Amino acid sequence: MAELDISFRYDSGEEVFSSFSLSMEKGEHVLILSPPGSGKSTLARILTGSAPKYRRGSLSGSFIVDGVDVLGLDIPERMRLIGRVSQDTDEMMLFSSVHEELSFPLENMGLGRAEREERIDGVLSLFGLERYRDVSTSELSGGEKRRLMLAVLFAIDPGIYILDESFDELSPAWRKRLASLVKGLDRTVIALGSHELAEYAEAFGRTVTIKEGRAAGYVGEPLPASSFPVRMNDRSLEAEALIIERDHRSSGDLPSFMLSVLSFSIRGGECVTLLGENGTGKSSFSRVLSGLLKERSGRVLFDGKEVSWRERRHRVAYLMQNPYEELFLPTVGDELRSTKASEEEVSEVCRLFSFDPDEYVQEMSYGRAKLLQAALFYLLDRPFAIFDELDSALSSDDFVAVVSAYLGKGVGLLVITHDLRVSEMLPGRKLSIREGVLCECQ
DSSP, rough: EEEEEEEETTSSSSSEEEEEEEEOOOOOOOEEEEOSSSHHHHHHHHHEEEEHHSSSSEEEEEEEEEEEEESSOOOOHHTTEEEEESHHHHHHOSBEEEHHHHHHHHHTTTOHHHHHHHHHHHHHHHHTTTGTTTTTTGGSSSHHHHHHHHHHHHHHHHHHHESSSSTTSSOOOHHHHHHHHHHHSSSSSEEEEEOOTHHHHHHHHHEEEEETTTTEEOOEEEEEEEEOOOOOOOOOEEEEEEEEEOOOOTTSSSEEEEEEEEEEETTOOOEEEEEEEETTSHHHHHHHTTSSOOSSEEEETTTTTTOOEEEEEEEEEEESHHHHHHHOSSSSHHHTTTTTOOHHHHHHHHHHHHHOTOOOOGSOOOHHHHHHHHHHHHHOOSEEEESSSSSTTSSSHHHHHHHHHHHHTTEEEEOHHHHHHHHHHHHHEEEETTHHHTEEEE
16 A cells, blocks of 8 residues: 655745645556646656755655655665656666666666576567667667666566656557556556556556646546648758668667658648657658758758758757757746747747746756747747657647647648557648658558
8 A cells, every 4th residue: 555645845936746645555557647747757756756855845745655654765765666767768867778777776776697687688578679788778769768768667676666658759559568568567556647648548547637736536638629720831841762871889780770761742831740660760860851860862852952961950940859958048038039039029939838938947847848849949930840759748738739839830840759649630641661661651
């Protein structure tokens, strides 16, 4: 039995929880669905000990597990009891190789070499990462990094699993696989999410939400109306005979990754959705279109004229999977003013995206940081934009609002998602990457 009853306020004065109370049976699987900024990640940090130790604030209350108040234990003592997968996988990675990432926490637990390697082999197989054993973590895709962090958690196998948006960035096949694994766990599981996923129904017996700092019953909500503005124009972005290749520099045993794009086109104001398994090259294709990665061969054209990879940076906005790769300044206002926009434009975007310009970026939830990323590129006013899994960690309402804002300006959108409900909701053509080739979905 686990009994949680806490109140928490950040040193900035923001009250996150007011007598947040939740009881869980041993082995129960509970899903907490709530919008970005409602406190889900703060809850995960409190339970694992990083708040208020590293995210300063005032915490009161208790988390009683089998008669022990976990909040009174230091972080190393909690590791065997509670483990967490953060929604920001880069935040948790410490080592240069997949094997080192898995081995380190097991060494800290005092396990012998034979048992460590047995557990490592088991979770590498469980999450389809066997061939990446000696690969650098920096060479993994976003979904592969998510699977690695899940592998770390399953290798540790604590009494309580905390999955913070852990289904996001996984392909539909891997979401279903994770749901099946969670369903089979005899551990207590707390999953945190910003929007409904079909796979949740398979793995969780109870769903709650966070309202005004307290736990409350969750009432399912339908997807928002999917009527998007149409402002098509004559701008065009095309690719012809592209070959994109990336070597696994850290491991000579793995073949180079290669993607072939015979042809691709998108018009201004059009919305195109791109699907595909983790690691198939969706982000690599995005980086080539936006000038962050050079193709091996082929060409990219803007308004019918070939453009160099450097020129593409001023025409194609790329909203990366991890928003913190593109946010560098202290406050929302600092970030938005860095675009050289006028104060009137900054104020209007703050109103449109519901931001306070004095809000500190590093104190934001992951979902709010994604919204800021969208607001920043909205001000930069590129004719084309790529949303690389922007829907992850956002509520459905927020995601629809962002897509509508961009399409309303006549921006051509390439939306990468793993959520089939989102794909069906969006207008326009659907593309996928299969066996190293970009193709139209049938």
